[in-house]
Amino acid sequence: MSTTGSRAAALVPAFTAPDVRVTRSRRSTVWVAAVAVVLVAVLAYLPYLVYSGTTSLLVNVFILMIMASMWNLLAGYAGLVSVGQQGFVGIGAYAVVVFAQHGVDVFVALPLAMLVSGIVGIPVWWLLRRLRTAYFAIASWVVASVLAAIVTSISSLGSGTGISLLPYLNFSATLLGAITYWAALTVLVAALAAGYLLLRGRGGLVLTAVRDDEIAARSAGGRVGRVQRLVFVVAAIGCGGAGALLAISQIFVQGSNVFNVSWSAEMIFATIIGGIGSIEGPIIGAIIYYVIYETLGNYGTWYFIVLGVIAMAVAIWARRGLWGLVADRFNIRIFPVGYYLWPRADMVPAASVPPGPVPGTPVPPPAAPAASPSPAGEELGADGG
Amino acid sequence: MTALLELDRITKRFGSVVVADGLSLAVGAGDIVGIVGPNGAGKTSLFGLIGGDLAPNSGEVRLEGRPVTRLDASARCRLGIGRTYQVPRPFVDMTVFENVLMAAQQGGGQRRRLSYARAAAVLERTGLGNDANVPAGRLGLLSRKRLEMARALATAPRLLLLDEVAGGLTDPEVAELVTIVTSVRDEGVAVLWIEHVLRALTASVPRLICLAGGSFIGDGAPAEVLAEPAVREVFLGTEVTTSLAGLAGEAAREDA
DSSP states (O other), rough: OOOOHHHHHOOOOTTOOOOOEEEEESOOOOOHHHHHHHHHHHHHHHTSSSSHHHHHHHHHHHHHHHHHHHIIIIIIOOOOOOOOOOHHHHHHHOOOOHHHTTTTTTTHHHHHHHOOOOOHHHHHHHOOOOOOOOHHHHHHHHHHHHHHHHHTTTTTTTTTTTTEEEGGGSOOHHHHHHHHHHHHHHHHHHHHHHHHHHHHHHHHHHHHHHOOHHHHHHHHHOHEEEEEEEEHHHHHHHHHHHHHHHHHHHHHHHHHHHOHHHHHHHHHHHHHOOOOOOSHHHHHHHHHOOOOOOOHHHGTTHHHHHHHHHHHHHHHHHHHHHHHHHHHHHHHSSSSSSSOOOOOGSSSOGSOOOOSTTTTOOOOOOGGGGGGGOOOHHHHHHOOO | OOOOOEEEEEEETTTTTTEEEEEEEEEEEEOEEEEOOTTTSSSSHHHHHTSSOOOOSEEEEETTEEEOSSSSSSHHHHHEEEEOOSSSSTTTTTTTTHHHHHHHHHTTTTOOOHHHHHHHHHHHHHHHGGGSBGGGGGGGGGHHHHHHHHHHHHHHHHEEEESTTOOOOOOEEEEHHHHHHHHHHHTTTTTEEOOHHHHHHHHHEEEEEEEETTEEEEEOOOHHHHSSSHHHHHHHTTTTTHHHHHHHHHHHHOOO
């Protein structure tokens, strides 16, 4: 175990620190990581097993998962309720076209398009940064509309009628479908990993705090503006990636499609029903959305009625979405982003406590901070798990 | 020697309502100053102006001689101003430990194990040790008030702004909080303390300020301030008057 107590006491004389052990979740999550790796491996192997109809459906599911995860970071954590993410979807899609026109392979253009979308996100954030809630929502929509108006006025990009990527694709249909699927899977894994690392890092606590109370987060010293900007740019990159994937999978880019506000509606729906404010929620929500779409999509009006009823039911009875219900009932978290402070009694058998400060007793400040002894293994002690 | 906190003719208006009318104030390191005043006197706004939630229309706020008027609440917190809110604002879906850890890492500027140790120590000190892994949203009022204090302390403040931490609590609960506050002061942290529960305040502060209509109308030893005609007039007609008189008498007897 650690003797952080003596060090902390040396630096902060006003406090006598108890011996502490903190892990990122109460239970080990190694098996979860193993399952995730297996799942991604199976998904990666899928094009060899199933018809292209299935993989192209999954591409759409992945795209929605990417979008919803990004919207969840924005609205579920950073407190930024955007209905303008279609602006970045459109930028990503058209960026692929521009790169393709300049002789860049579309799958090389994909990450470049994400980069472009992220760069566009910086000035957009500068415009929106002082706004919150409904004002932020409306302003983000306006910005998206302006981006759409600018892009669809460029004649080399087909103006409003759209433009085909077909001349730039030198793949057989089967191969194109498989590579598109792998690209979508890659972007999805990257998007989820980015979200996870954001929340697990030091900024994660700030983001989670902002989710609950932005003013209190500032008063506790949180660099709120900094994490919000980071999240906004990450969401721009992610939504740009989703747009680029749309362009490649549909082989045709039209402004009224890629810049459509319905993308924001879909990502909001998937996030809300799945569970806003958790990494797992948007994934679940996107799956549910496509299950409903596949079973009821042909019934027209009924499809929308079912979507509406589900959205209302979740809003009334399950404010934290379906994942929220599951997580609370069974007390599970797939992504360990929290901090668990171990009660002292549960920490270690008494015999293995190193000589030094006894837990619970005040630690006398050492003569000099440098003199405080650090037994080997301390580095692992407090953060293990 | 420069005071820890200086307010220099701070004025703040909301439309035609003046919540701070050219307020000037100096608080030294380790001072503990009580602030009283009727509802709407501008007490919480004063904390907003010091803590950075509110920007003044004119005037300057200085921390150790350095102007902080243009800094936001986050930056001021990192410079050493910790505050609590009258109506507690816990991060409800985070655990108690995470609430305090966030403050220790951001406001207190500590990383990793040092921040863990500090957060755990603050929880012990504020009596929240057993609730460390409980979501803050499940806490009752007393624990929420403690959490407000714990979060402010975790930022390692040099100036602590307490906004009615004793409001709504029973006498023994108030006594516990007072013990914590005085021990914090004993470590050299300056405390500005707004309280409606005058008993908690007058017993533990050597200096009391009365705020009314955005102006300071009394500043000095509690007994003297509460005996001043202007202060009594402000409270006149409220139920506080009688208890004020009683407290002034008590304080006078203690002084004698």
